[in-house]
Amino acid sequence: MLKAVTWCAKCLFLYFLVVIAALRYSWVFTTPVWQLANKMHWTQTNNVGFVLTWFLPIFATVGFLFGLIPFGKLGKALGDLFRSLFPSAAAKLTPEPDAVQPILWAWLPVTLAFLSRFIAWQSRNSSVFDAHRSPGRIERFFGPPSLYAQTSGLLDNKWISDRFLFTGPMLFLMAAALAAFLRYRISAKPKVEAATGPENESL
Numbered sequence: 331m332l333k334a335v336t337w338c339a340k341c342l343f344l345y346f347l348v349v350i351a352a353l354r355y356s357w358v359f360t361t362p363v364w365q366l367a368n369k370m371h372w373t374q375t376n377n378v379g380f381v382l383t384w385f386l387p388i389f390a391t392v393g394f395l396f397g398l399i400p401f402g403k404l405g406k407a408l409g410d411l412f413r414s415l416f417p418s419a420a421a422k423l424t425p426e427p428d429a430v431q432p433i434l435w436a437w438l439p440v441t442l443a444f445l446s447r448f449i450a451w452q453s454r455n456s457s458v459f460d461a462h463r464s465p466g467r468i469e470r471f472f473g474p475p476s477l478y479a480q481t482s483g484l485l486d487n488k489w490i491s492d493r494f495l496f497t498g499p500m501l502f503l504m505a506a507a508l509a510a511f512l513r514y515r516i517s518a519k520p521k522v523e524a525a526t527g528p529e530n531e532s533l
Contacts, residue, residue, distance in 0.1 A: 353495075434511060437504045471497050
């Protein structure tokens, strides 16, 4: 039970880290792209407008690249280094490896929160008697590749917070999970081939 709670806490911790990155450090990912777009004359918007417009695809791309980094192997290497330097302390502090890495499922909590917000939201232009009370949900939460193409009924006081607290982190963690899954599958193939190699030779 404790191991399951710890695993869930790791998933939530990853989500909180991504939220902090989205709220405080999104300029680290978007500013280089904005500078390149200005240099190549792909955009005429200022930095703030570019961030609000292209934040989601840039952040999802960063998430995919993040998932390609083998943090497990890096952590194992650091753990081996720590054990070689402090063998007595390392024996007490060495944790058991997770059967399923939290990065593969860290997207689930924020996705559930996003879906609840996505379903509950309704446009300011919608009517109580309208059968389609929330037109533009997709545009509101994902948006076209231009902030100014959105109508005023889709923009409200929570538009930015929804994008940086729910939509952006969800896409980041989904892309990271996909990249990590592909990385695990690719890295597992040589091990399978090595394990089946002697059997094939004997046959």
